[in-house]
Amino acid sequence: MTKFTNFLGALIGGLGLVAMSLVIVGTGAVAAPSQEDSLIVYDAQGKLKQPDPRVFRKWVFLGAPTTPNGLNNGKANFPEFHHVYVEQKNLDAYLKTGTFPEGTMLVKELTRVLNPTFPDGSRKEPSGRGFFNGEFNGIDLSIKDSKRYSKTNGWGYFTFGHHPLPYDQWAAEASPTECASCHQTYVADTDMTWIQFYPILNKKNPGK
Numbered sequence: 001m002t003k004f005t006n007f008l009g010a011l012i013g014g015l016g017l018v019a020m021s022l023v024i025v026g027t028g029a030v031a032a033p034s035q036e037d038s039l040i041v042y043d044a045q046g047k048l049k050q051p052d053p054r055v056f057r058k059w060v061f062l063g064a065p066t067t068p069n070g071l072n073n074g075k076a077n078f079p080e081f082h083h084v085y086v087e088q089k090n091l092d093a094y095l096k097t098g099t100f101p102e103g104t105m106l107v108k109e110l111t112r113v114l115n116p117t118f119p120d121g122s123r124k125e126p127s128g129r130g131f132f133n134g135e136f137n138g139i140d141l142s143i144k145d146s147k148r149y150s151k152t153n154g155w156g157y158f159t160f161g162h163h164p165l166p167y168d169q170w171a172a173e174a175s176p177t178e179c180a181s182c183h184q185t186y187v188a189d190t191d192m193t194w195i196q197f198y199p200i201l202n203k204k205n206p207g208k
Contacts, residue, residue, distance in 0.1 A: 039051040039052065039055060039056065039105055039107075040103065040105060040143060043170060045172075046172070046173065047170040047171060047172050048141075048143075048158050048170065048171050048172075048173075049169065049170055050139065050160050050167060050168065050169050050170065050171070051105070051107055051139070051141065053109065053139075056085045056105075056107045056109075057085065057109075059085040059086055059087050059088065059107070060085065060086055060087070060088050060091050060200070061083065061084070061085055062084040062085065062086060062091075062106075062198040062200055062201065063084055063197055063198040063199070063200070064081045064082055064083045064084070064133075065081075065082050065194075065197045066078075066079075066080065066081045066082065066113065066131060067079065068113050068116075068120070068121040068122075068131055069113075069121055070113075070116055070118070070119060070120040070121020070122065071120055071121065079112075079113065080110035080111055080112055080113070080137050080138070080162070081110065081111045081112075081113070081131075081133055082108045082109075082110060082140075083108065083109045083110070083111065084106060084107070084108050084198065085106070085107045085109070086100075086104065086105070086106050086107075087104070087105070090103075090104040090105075091200070094191075094201065098191075099191045100144050100191055100193070101144070102144055102145060102146060103143075103144065103145065104143070104144040105141055105142070105143050105144075106141060106142045106143075106193070107139065107140075107141045108139070108140040108141060108142075109136065109138075109139055110136065110137045110138040110139065110140070110162065111133045111134055111135065111136055111137055112133075112134040112135050112136075112137045113131050113132070113133075113134055114131075114132040114133060114134035115134060135164055136164065136165055137162060137163060137164060138159065138160065138161050138162040138163060138167065139159070139160040139161070139167055140157070140158065140159045140160070140179075141157075141158050142155050142156065142157050142158075142179075142192070143155065143156045143158075144191075149173075151176070152176055152180035152184070153180065153183070153184055153188060153192055154192070155180065155183065155192045156173050157173065157174040157178065157179035157180055157183075158171045158172075158173060158174060159171060159174055159178075159179075180192075
């Protein structure tokens with residue numbers, strides 16, 4: 001009986017070690033950040049950390065305007081596609097109130113126009129002639145924080161580079177002349193957002 005008891009105790013102890021090992025291995029795995037994790041992280045100098053694409057690409061996609069070089073004498077200010085994302089909770093708040101809540105982040109992921117073959121920058125694909133997404137080419141974003149960005153109508157603007165990967169890991173707030181002044185001039189009455197480019201925002205009750 002004593003031998004059986006010792007054997008049983010050893011077995012239970014062994015199973016416990018296995019379970020503990022599984023927990024240790026499990027917690028040591030590197031997982032993608034949760035969508036609930038905040039992407040707004042500043043350093044001591046006020047620079048913003050580059051947001052994780054694995055997170056913001058799961059947010060709500062608002063739209064992708066583009067003004068190709070080929071249609072702007074080769075000198076478009078924003079020649080890429082601008083893929084704009086926002087968290088669901090902040091979109092829901094906007095649709096109810098017409099303004100974004102404090103802490104909203106709008107992420108703009110840029111892609112180049114895919115290998116133009118015509119003078120206007122377009123190309124031909126099986127679906128027809130047009131403009132198609134090419135390589136990633138940068139990340140811009142804006143954050144609503146009325147106290148921190150009181151001088152620019154409550155929004156701060158950041159860019160992590162307009163070029164192929166990799167991008168800068170940290171970015172200082174863009175000067176007002178780079179981004180905010182244009183928003184203040186043209187879209188100050190719509191919470192500093194170009195809602196005319198995004199049907200989801202332009203129509204308060206999409207799908208109804």
